[in-house]
Amino acid sequence: xxxxxNNVKNPGWAGETGEFTHLTEEDIRGTGYVGQRPPxxxxxxxxxxxxxxxxxxxxxxxxxxxxxxxxxxxxxxxYPEKRAALLPVLAMAQEIRGHLSAATMEEVAAALDLSxxxxxxxxxxxxxxxxxxxxxxxxxxxxxxxxxLCGAEDVLAAFLEHTGTEPGEISEDGRFTxxxxxxxxxxxxxxxxxxxxxxxxxxxxxxxxxILASLDGGEE
Amino acid sequence: MAYPYxxxxxxxxxxxxxxxxxxxxxxxxxxxGGYRALEKALRMxxxxxxxxxxxxxxxxxxxxxxxxxxxxxxxPKDDGKPHxxxxxxxxxxxxxxxxxxxxxxxxxxxIEGALIGAxxxxxxxxxxYIRGEFFEPAQILARAIEEAYAxxxxxxxxxxxxxxIDITLHCGAGAxxxxxxxxxxxxxxxxxxxxxVKPPFPAAVGAFGMPTTINNxxxxxxxxxxxxxxxxxYRSFGTEKSPGTKLFNVSGHVVRRGNFELPLGFxxxxxxYDVCGGIRDGRSLKAVIPGGxxxxxxxxxxxxxxxxxxxxxxxxxxxxxxxxxVMDDRTCIVKQVRRMVEFYAHESCGQCTPCREGTAWLAxxxxxxERGEGREEDLDVLLDVGRxxxxxxxxxxxxxxxVPVASSIKKFRDEYLxxxxxxxxxxxxxxx
Numbered sequence: 001x002x003x004x005x006n007n008v009k010n011p012g013w014a015g016e017t018g019e020f021t022h023l024t025e026e027d028i029r030g031t032g033y034v035g036q037r038p039p040x041x042x043x044x045x046x047x048x049x050x051x052x053x054x055x056x057x058x059x060x061x062x063x064x065x066x067x068x069x070x071x072x073x074x075x076x077x078x079y080p081e082k083r084a085a086l087l088p089v090l091a092m093a094q095e096i097r098g099h100l101s102a103a104t105m106e107e108v109a110a111a112l113d114l115s116x117x118x119x120x121x122x123x124x125x126x127x128x129x130x131x132x133x134x135x136x137x138x139x140x141x142x143x144x145x146x147x148x149l150c151g152a153e154d155v156l157a158a159f160l161e162h163t164g165t166e167p168g169e170i171s172e173d174g175r176f177t178x179x180x181x182x183x184x185x186x187x188x189x190x191x192x193x194x195x196x197x198x199x200x201x202x203x204x205x206x207x208x209x210x211i212l213a214s215l216d217g218g219e220e
Numbered sequence: 221m222a223y224p225y226x227x228x229x230x231x232x233x234x235x236x237x238x239x240x241x242x243x244x245x246x247x248x249x250x251x252x253g254g255y256r257a258l259e260k261a262l263r264m265x266x267x268x269x270x271x272x273x274x275x276x277x278x279x280x281x282x283x284x285x286x287x288x289x290x291x292x293x294x295x296p297k298d299d300g301k302p303h304x305x306x307x308x309x310x311x312x313x314x315x316x317x318x319x320x321x322x323x324x325x326x327x328x329x330x331i332e333g334a335l336i337g338a339x340x341x342x343x344x345x346x347x348x349y350i351r352g353e354f355f356e357p358a359q360i361l362a363r364a365i366e367e368a369y370a371x372x373x374x375x376x377x378x379x380x381x382x383x384x385i386d387i388t389l390h391c392g393a394g395a396x397x398x399x400x401x402x403x404x405x406x407x408x409x410x411x412x413x414x415x416x417v418k419p420p421f422p423a424a425v426g427a428f429g430m431p432t433t434i435n436n437x438x439x440x441x442x443x444x445x446x447x448x449x450x451x452x453x454y455r456s457f458g459t460e461k462s463p464g465t466k467l468f469n470v471s472g473h474v475v476r477r478g479n480f481e482l483p484l485g486f487x488x489x490x491x492x493y494d495v496c497g498g499i500r501d502g503r504s505l506k507a508v509i510p511g512g513x514x515x516x517x518x519x520x521x522x523x524x525x526x527x528x529x530x531x532x533x534x535x536x537x538x539x540x541x542x543x544x545x546v547m548d549d550r551t552c553i554v555k556q557v558r559r560m561v562e563f564y565a566h567e568s569c570g571q572c573t574p575c576r577e578g579t580a581w582l583a584x585x586x587x588x589x590e591r592g593e594g595r596e597e598d599l600d601v602l603l604d605v606g607r608x609x610x611x612x613x614x615x616x617x618x619x620x621x622x623v624p625v626a627s628s629i630k631k632f633r634d635e636y637l638x639x640x641x642x643x644x645x646x647x648x649x650x651x652x
Contacts, residue, residue, distance in 0.1 A: 086410030127394035
């Protein structure tokens, strides 16, 4: 993990004024406090909040087995209607398989007693469900107004250039997909970039090569 | 560990522990006085809790500014139905980044407020709807909820009071419209996040068809402080009609961007030039959006105003989420308005024709103008399309998309005309 602490230039709540040297990345991101959340989802009240874009996903992995079956049951226990579990269960399916194919949506539909067409209708409404495969690292660059004012288009261009991709396509080595995204709610720390689960804040074009290099460092 | 930057003019109530990682934990929160407000509330009558919040004058911090205590009082009493409290943590208004800080630094403050609110409105279940992109804050909140369950603050028979309240964290999946309260309810129920026609209002028919109240993260995080210190104390901050403090989230071309907690009524000009250190790179100010992208833009000479609901309205804009977007003299207004409108076009849920068609046409015409291919008549077309989008749809996303267009044409018409007649950008000229 130590190799991944390259990019927190400030804690991201009062601008990059250089006054925040005593807080560590762990302090800011709360990773030590959170620790490792279990695949079965932990407490039922929070079981629906787990990752949706893990790097080790497989398109043919079983959906509702072992700890994931437990997580499904925990999620279902929290709502008066089965249908309400749809969003968290779609997220879980994506966490396991990387994207939501028509076949995956059918399996989710069957598990929740919904029609495949209904599930497809809901899944296509939300941007975070990948309807097609994406690279191992999905890089989402905010270009909305607050980041845009501060150079977000140059950051987007830098990610595209350094990954050698066009928006939305997977790089040849399968590592990256770069897309533009709407406001990430980190407007005070432009440019905000989300890569899989984590946010990078105050990103400039010059930071891009180091960020890309750090990504696989955390996995291998 | 102290918060590393603290402007002397701030009044830190909600944000006292921003930057203090120990305050995240249950033990740390208890050491800082946490959960005493809950203990106090559980000893009070439900009606007395609502009355205290009503007396405090707390107004919803999600943008609309509706009095929170009044909203709670709309909930039916002892009707035997399940009641729900929904916490709106779907922060996604361009410019707004306050709730994320509240969640990631002080998750127990939010949980405590949610429990008090749920007790007051007889809700047995709280759903915290957090936008899916906020994965990291959601994990912090999840951990805090687990701690609170383990310590008996949440669940069955809370603190031996006989009151049962569950909390469930529910993650969205990327849709701005789910921040609209009825869109949020539909999304929670596993549907497309399309807003519902009102009435019926949520207090009568809300989530899962049951009486429901929806409160913003910042609103609910304020509640413990009011319960603990009293309505009169809360009213000692801010103004008569806009009591209390507010997180001002400032972005764009200021020296010091970030969240600053100030009493409502704080002067916008002083916020920008004093608290935020003025405009970056020695540039001058061109425009300010005072409350997130959905509110009318102010020109540089319109900012000597008090930042409260009434003061900003008087200046022709809205306080909204107090998300202040600052633009310097190098900013191309046409481009930034086009970018905001493209956002609304992308986020339109598509169920109302004026919005679905209107946002797309506004974006198309603005792109044409920005490229230097516009006509002067386009400005009238933009205003006409905007008028047809206002007050004609189920929710206000449509109105919001028309707002930056109309206000910028009114105040920065010369920039549009320069693009149209000369294919030139005045901002680019200023940047040289």
